[in-house]
Amino acid sequence: MALQTNHGQETAKDWLPVSQFPTVAHLDLLHHNLIKDPCIDTNELDSLWVNDADWSYRIVLPPLSQTSTSGKKVTLVFEGLDTICSVYVNDELVLESRNMHIAHRVDVTKIVDNNAGKELELELRFSNAPAYAKSEMKRIGYKGNGTDIHFGGPERLFVRKAQYHWGWDWGPALNTSGPWKPVYVEIFEARVSEFVVRQEVSEDLKSAVVKVTGSVEGGAEEVEIEVHSPSGESVLKQGIKLDENREFKAELKVQNPELWYPFTYGAQPLYTVSATLPNLDNQEKKIGFRRLRLLQHALKKEEGTSFTFEINNIRTFCGGSCWIPGDCLLPRFTPSRYKSWLTLAKSGNQTMIRVWGGGIVESDSFYATCDELGILVWQDFLFASGNYPASDDFCEAVKGEAEEQVKRVGHHASLVIWAGNNEDYMLAERWGWEYDPEDEEGPWDQTDFPARRIYERVMPGVCERLAGDVPYWRSSPYGGKTSNDLTVGDTHIWDVWHGKQSPYQAYKSYLSRFISEFGFESAPSLLTLPQGITKPSERHWQSLTFDAHDKGPGHQRRYGMYSAENFRFRFNPLRNFVYCSQFLQAEAMKYAYNHWRREFRGEGEENCSGILVWQLNDIWPGTSWSLVDVNLQRKPAFYITKRALSKLVVGMERVVTGSVPYGNLVPRAKTETRDLGSFDIESGEERELKEEKERKVQLKGNGMTELGGLELGSDAERIVVVAYLEDGKTGERLARWVDWPEPLKYVSFKKGVEVKVMVEEGKGKKMVKVRADAPVKGVVLSVPVEEGVDAIWEDNFVDLVPGETRSVPSATDQGARLVEFEIGFSSEH
Known part of the structure; x- marks a missing residue:
């Protein structure tokens, strides 16, 4: 297939071979060095x-013999065309496509018969989406006021294209165009179509x-349905006659089915259901049996009320993150x-991924992988942060x-909810659109929030007919007296970092039934940053290029404010800024999880049943809210959430009167040992506690158990407390929490603290062991940047207390060959 533009740019006026297939124009231009990588500098x-150019793709198909087609x-078949495309075969128009998110099947039998033995020329003519969107906005009419739209102009709302292509606050504006999914010819006598499988x-x-x-x-005239067990055995087989x-x-x-569970609760057996036309066609779907x-x-x-996903009669806690498009x-x-x-x-113990509505309904392989891994999926329909039209044709x-x-x-099996959109009801309240929650009837066409027709009529109707047992939810967030009601439904908590810019210690006051979005920005790793910023002179947090790679509004002010409120800091050189911003993000996540997960207390007390961080992944080498940067480099916040989402967690809240430890065990009750330690931060000496140091505790299953309180005394601001949960029989350490006085900027650390790092083999893995003679906050292990690749650490961003050696496994040899560490808060920092 070849590419051509009608934009008038001299660089691409001739037909050029594509770089790959499927493809989009940016990929082909990059391949031919006609543009520089837009993710760099x-x-x-x-x-x-490129966003505003028109592009054409063409290919000459080899002749089809009459024998093969008789x-x-x-x-x-066009699985996906991005987005405004006219399709021609031998200059005959056969398809007009206006939606990136749908597939097309075009019958060209007559054309082939009329050109038997001849080549056929297929041409895909793409018009740029921004121009089309503006014409549609003019035709339909925009109900907003022009100031109530973020991320691109309001025209993006009028075309069915991934909304992040207009740019977002975590990525660039690359408005792609081209055959983004496979295109192929299908020749058949008979085929199964619209094969839908649901289970109950x-x-x-x-x-x-x-x-x-x-x-x-x-x-x-008949289709054969067959069900195969996870082991491949035929369970059921039945022939079904077609109707008129x-x-x-x-x-x-199916009797006694093997049940599918999220990975923290059980196994993931998958059955195969097939529809076969013998010797003609076979279609298959893999399903998991689960009661949702x-x-x-x-x-x-x-x-208020809970918002709890129950799988196979088990009420589940859903910890995880939000997913933006992967590229x-x-x-x-x-x-x-x-x-x-x-x-x-x-590997980070994340049991749920929320697929955000500004991207795409992901590829089949995404959901298949979630099925196999036991990760639940929250799926938004594809509307995000805007006042969408609701004309009849739209x-x-x-x-x-x-x-x-x-x-x-x-x-x-992994799919557990469809949500109508991302944040549109929240915006209606923010911008004062005509929105009366009491009005359930409409019509809403004449209001300035017409999209209620989509979210309250069209989408629920589709889900009622086709979604099976997967529930529909009007929006994310939604529920209660306002869309972000803390007592009903799900919430997006953005008064920390955005909005009021509350201290992250305020997360406790934003407890809600299901937090489906919240987050805190940080820089990518020191390995990733230079890929996006190639000039050494620009590699500092106040450079033009650095700003170009941080789309978050007001980021510089917020880094300075949150840092000044919490610890003594310096942002130059770049290494320090990366560490400090990642430290802030990790501490914010730790604070939120410590309070919110504690509120999954058991049956009838599911005060918080889910916590999803914005966001898991990144789309380019930039600064964002991601837990992991674009090169899969885990930030400290990833390890914080990993520990917070373990099956067994111990936590502690420091209040005016002391610290209150608690434990959380999934999925069944068990007797464990609670162990406590306390140290003077400045000297490293162990302190006596009034509370007994060690005692047996009974933890209830699938919920939280309060373990009591401690009195720290008048000098609590210089004391660090460590709590452990240990196996009641073997003594194996199962969970750990280190509690510090805040803010850290007031804390005096030991001068000349001695930190030792040792490397040895352990249980088939390379093990890095770290210990210190006084309390140390936020130790990050890494391989020197000069090596060009970091180790894959199973844990990181650890706090140290005297008398304890922290073992950090590394899944790769780099961690055992060469290791350095960043000490966050000690005498040096």
């Missing part, structure tokens, strides 16, 4: 012209029903890259899009 600005149908597990979990629907295109519309429908009962309910019951001791240029994000990212999430378009996407991915 300030090249984004120099490549903006009596068969020939179809061109009985309340007692002893049986399940497999529900299948579909249709057949072509000459067959050439459609089929069946329900098959979204519980919203009254709480025993708190206002600025989507065709280069491969299944193996999905696997790497999602495996990383699981609603019809998004209805078709939603139907296709729900059919495509709705069978996955």
